[in-house]
Amino acid sequence: MTSIRLLSAASTIAVLSIAAAAPAMAQTKFEFWYGLSGDLSERVQEMCKGFNESQADYEIVCVSQENYDNTLQNTIAAYRANKQPTVTQIFDAGTLDLMLSGAYMPIRELMSSNGYEIDWNNYLSGIASYFSTSTGEMLSLPFNNSTAVIYYNTDALAKVGFEGTPKTWEEVETVARAMKDAGYECPIAFDPSGAWQWFEQFSAIHNQPIATKGNGFGGLDAEMVVSQGKFVDQLTWIKKMYDEGIIVHKSKDAGETANDAFVNGKCQITSSSIADHGTFGKQAAEGVHWTNAMLPMWSDTERTNSLVGGASLWTLKGKSEEEYKGAAAFFNYLAQPEQAQTWSTITGYVPVTMAGFEAMKANGFYNEAPYKGRELAVESLTFTPPTENSRGIRLGNYASIRQEMVKTMQDVLFNNAPVLETLQAFDAKGNEILRRFEQTYKGAQLP
Amino acid sequence: MERRAFYRNPVLPWLLIGPQLLLVLVFFYWPTSQALYWAFTLEQPWGGGNSWVWLDNFIAIFRDREYWATVARSAFYAICTTGLSMAVALFLACFVDRSLKGTKLFQSVYVWPYAIAAPAAGVAFRFIFAPQSGIIGSINQIWPGIWDPSTNGVHALAMVIICHAWLGIGYNFIFFLAALQMIPRSITEAGAMDGARPVRRMFDLQLPLIAPTVFFLLIMNLISSFTDSFGLIDTMTEGGPVGSTEVMVYKIYFDGFKGLDYSGAAAQSIVLMFLVIALTFVQFKWVEKRVHYN
Secondary structure (H helix, E strand, O other): OHHHHHHHHHHHHHHHHHHHHHHHHHOEEEEEEEOOOHHHHHHHHHHHHHHHHHOOOEEEEEEEOOOHHHHHHHHHHHHHOOOOOOEEEEEHHHHHHHHHHOOEEOHHHHHHHOOOOOOHHHEOHHHHHHOEOOOOOEOOEEEEEEOEEEEEEHHHHHHOOOOOOOOEHHHHHHHHHHHHHOOOOEEEEEOOOOHHHHHHHHHHHOOOOOEHHHHOOOOOOOOEOHHHOOHHHHHHHHHHHHHOOOEEEOEOOOOEOHHHHHHOOOEEEEEEEOOHHHHHHHHOOOOOOEEEEEOOEOOOOOOOOOOOEEEEEEEEOOOOHHHHHHHHHHHHHHHOHHHHHHHHHHHOOOOOEHHHHHHHHHOOOOOOOOOOOOHHHHHHHOOOOOOOOOOOOOOOOHHHHHHHHHHHHHHHHHHOOOHHHHHHHHHHHHHHHHHHHHHHOOOOOOO | OOOOOOOOOOOHHHHHHHHHHHHHHHHHHHHHHHHHHHHOEEEOOOOOOEEEOOOHHHHHHHHOHHHHHHHHHHHHHHHHHHHHHHHHHHHHHHHHHOOOOOHHHHHHHOOHHHHOOHHHHHHHHHHHHOOOOOOHHHHHHHOOOOOOOOOOHHHHHHHHHHHHHHHHHHHHHHHHHHHHHHOOHHHHHHHHHOOOOHHHHHHHHHHHHOHHHHHHHHHHHHHHHHHOHHHHHHHHOOOOOOOOOOOHHHHHHHHHHHOOOHHHHHHHHHHHHHHHHHHHHHHHHHHHHOOOOO
């Protein structure tokens, strides 16, 4: 009798202790590295906290690596040492290397094998195409995405008697000239390091190829064709405006960035990411009124969709089943409409799904300041279905090619280098980089 | 026959040098061997694999005109920073050595710049030299457009050279001052008695006597300007405008870490390493054989 009682007592304790230990044992920790800092980093931390509080099975540890470059470099170093985080945030220019490396777990596979149903067609077409294979399968989860827009100082527009916002480069030129005549010292702020908005986005919305094979989507043997397209005229125009003092060079090196010059009211027009919409709202000096519009077109051209910028979340190989379950749960948490909306509201990044965008529109989110104007980014991203040239850029070592473009624009502006020859040299240099990349991944097929 | 101390215990010396050897192995030989291996292969950044390409990486960089421009720029940079930094330091040291009023104060003040980390100095100088808002930039208000390192490559390179030279002055100063103070007073006094003015004494007496120090500093400065310029350039110009401040070490960083061309960067760093080894070799050869300390 006593022995039975003892036994049952013992087993009860055992069961109890197992029950007590269970949550602690089941809680799987996994890491997420991201490349945002300052205000945006705090927003990410809040999101991580929200995820950890929403469930008891997983604990996400979110580590800021300060910027995209560091995140990429540190993730690579960690991966090579087999100490990689489960989830990492990789920016647009680092996408191709990761795709070819095979170091990732495709998001579709991850979600379906863990039992989550995601409507992949719901993602904004321009965004989905950037992070998909050539056959349209999404490999990573779009996270913080943006596109470029143009910002105008409305007081300066009013002063020169322009109603609304300029829609074409011709109008921009007229307005900027009028501003110059009206005594504004800096009508248009220009930073050559903004090759993303001034060159890549220009090419996309004017449906101009940067490289053959659909900007590299069709294979690693793509070749640069910038010197054969409309950008030659565009750079010639930029140079002309620069020489006339209508476009003014603003950069970190010059002591004031284009964005700073704009929010301080010194420059009247600038082009930047939609993610700066929120920042401008907060930083605009007193008495500076501004608005934004889709990037201008030349009047004899048809607009196509603009390119997505920003970064996406990748799941890396070599982690445990449990960690993947956690990552999938985290992605599912991010995809909840309310989460998506909060994220887009507090940061200025665009909502990445059509449903998220429609919901925000229906709520009247975009009707009033400070959020009015942000819908233009989505409009710009989805203006047409992505074409060969506006689907994205899939070129090897693209960070280097982008840097060559920065040098090219600087050379034309500052050293009076001839436009066509300099762009031809840019293409040649770009081809060298591409061939080297192709050789590094000899025999590899684009996914 | 020469007398030499030796250990009876064959293990003990190894134990004593062990920690140092380990450090050198881990932080020098291992990364260098890795870089050497990468320089002969095409390495995929994510470590997916690599292929042996013999000398292709070296041929590629030697064929690249831009690379040679970077080498020439680095050489120019090294000569200018070294010359400027040493000349100013020697000038200051000569005055401090003459025991003028306030010498004690200046002895320590002149060393301070050496204690500032290059990136910190870079940030400070960026503000000072900024064409649109800095202190130096304010001359643009008198003569518009006369100073603009953000668009003018010559200005940008001059700016970085000045900053690098400034940072090195303290180090050079200390060595020069110590060397000058080692010269017996009687020699300079004798010179003075013979009617030699301070400038003449400096060229005919002091400089020849401190030649070993000059030579040592020359090599140290050259090496430092090849390898330590990164912190300044990264914070001040990022190699721009139009690559006019892109020196060898910055190109290695950019190609490797931003461009993810690990193999190209590895090959470049091997070239740079041999350059520095050559300089060091020259120094040892000379210092050991030709220049006599007293």
